Amino acid sequence: DAKTTQPTSMDCAEGRAANLPCNHSTISGNEYVYWYRQIHSQGPQYIIHGLKNNETNEMASLIITEDRKSSTLILPHATLRDTAVYYCIVRPATSGTYKYIFGTGTRLKVLA
Amino acid sequence: GAVVSQHPSRVICKSGTSVKIECRSLDFQATTMFWYRQFPKQSLMLMATSNEGSKATYEQGVEKDKFLINHASLTLSTLTVTSAHPEDSSFYICSARDPREKPYEQYFGPGTRLTVT
Numbered sequence: 001d002a003k004t005t006q007p008t009s010m011d012c013a014e015g016r017a018a019n020l021p022c023n024h025s026t027i028s029g030n031e032y033v034y035w036y037r038q039i040h041s042q043g044p045q046y047i048i049h050g051l052k053n054n055e056t057n058e059m060a061s062l063i064i065t066e067d068r069k070s071s072t073l074i075l076p077h078a079t080l081r082d083t084a085v086y087y088c089i090v091r092p093a094t095s096g097t098y099k100y101i102f103g104t105g106t107r108l109k110v111l112a
Numbered sequence: 113g114a115v116v117s118q119h120p121s122r123v124i125c126k127s128g129t130s131v132k133i134e135c136r137s138l139d140f141q142a143t144t145m146f147w148y149r150q151f152p153k154q155s156l157m158l159m160a161t162s163n164e165g166s167k168a169t170y171e172q173g174v175e176k177d178k179f180l181i182n183h184a185s186l187t188l189s190t191l192t193v194t195s196a197h198p199e200d201s202s203f204y205i206c207s208a209r210d211p212r213e214k215p216y217e218q219y220f221g222p223g224t225r226l227t228v229t
Binding site: 034036038041042043044045046049087098099100101102103104105 | 118146148155156207220222
């Protein structure tokens with residue numbers, strides 16, 4: 001079973017920040033938080049990952065709470081092309097298989 | 113980031129036939145690849161982990177004799193759906209782990225849509 005829970009869907013106005021929450025209350029100390037998104041009928045696209053500290057790249061920011069039990073993905077200025085299903089995944093940093101278990105994800109719809 | 117390709121992107125086959133899907137890592141050597149299946153409006157479900165030079169590890173409930181996986185080289189894994197039936201119609205996605213990068217995130221292919229008539 002997936003170790004994360006996310007809201008089923010969210011709407012966001014174009015140009016505004018999209019904040020997507022993820023709960024991972026059973027996360028272990030050596031587990032990373034990864035975010036991917038899947039645009040309709042395509043393979044998932046990597047967005048960002050983090051362990052303890054907040055992270056930022058050209059696509060998004062990742063805010064991880066101090067207890068690491070939840071995180072928020074922030075798309076600072078959402079565009080229509082950001083409409084997708086966003087998946088939050090936790091995975092051990094060192095593991096024999098490195099496999100991902102996908103949860104249901106959040107379907108983000110960016111509105112014009 | 114690293115690039116993973118899949119071929120074909122779409123395939124239609126008749127019930128009872130077999131179909132092969134290829135997954136290639138284009139600019140890196142992938143010792144480990146993964147195969148997922150996704151039904152409409154559902155999440156990705158991991159089917160199996162493919163390791164170069166050894167047998168694939170299948171997830172619980174996935175029939176290994178129906179979904180044959182071969183990882184014959186460091187850049188190619190294949191998934192063969194044998195004796196396909198309409199219920200096997202789905203979106204099949206592969207991913208590959210780039211061992212050059214830590215902590216070893218996965219890169220996904222564009223997917224293959226299989227329709228069994």
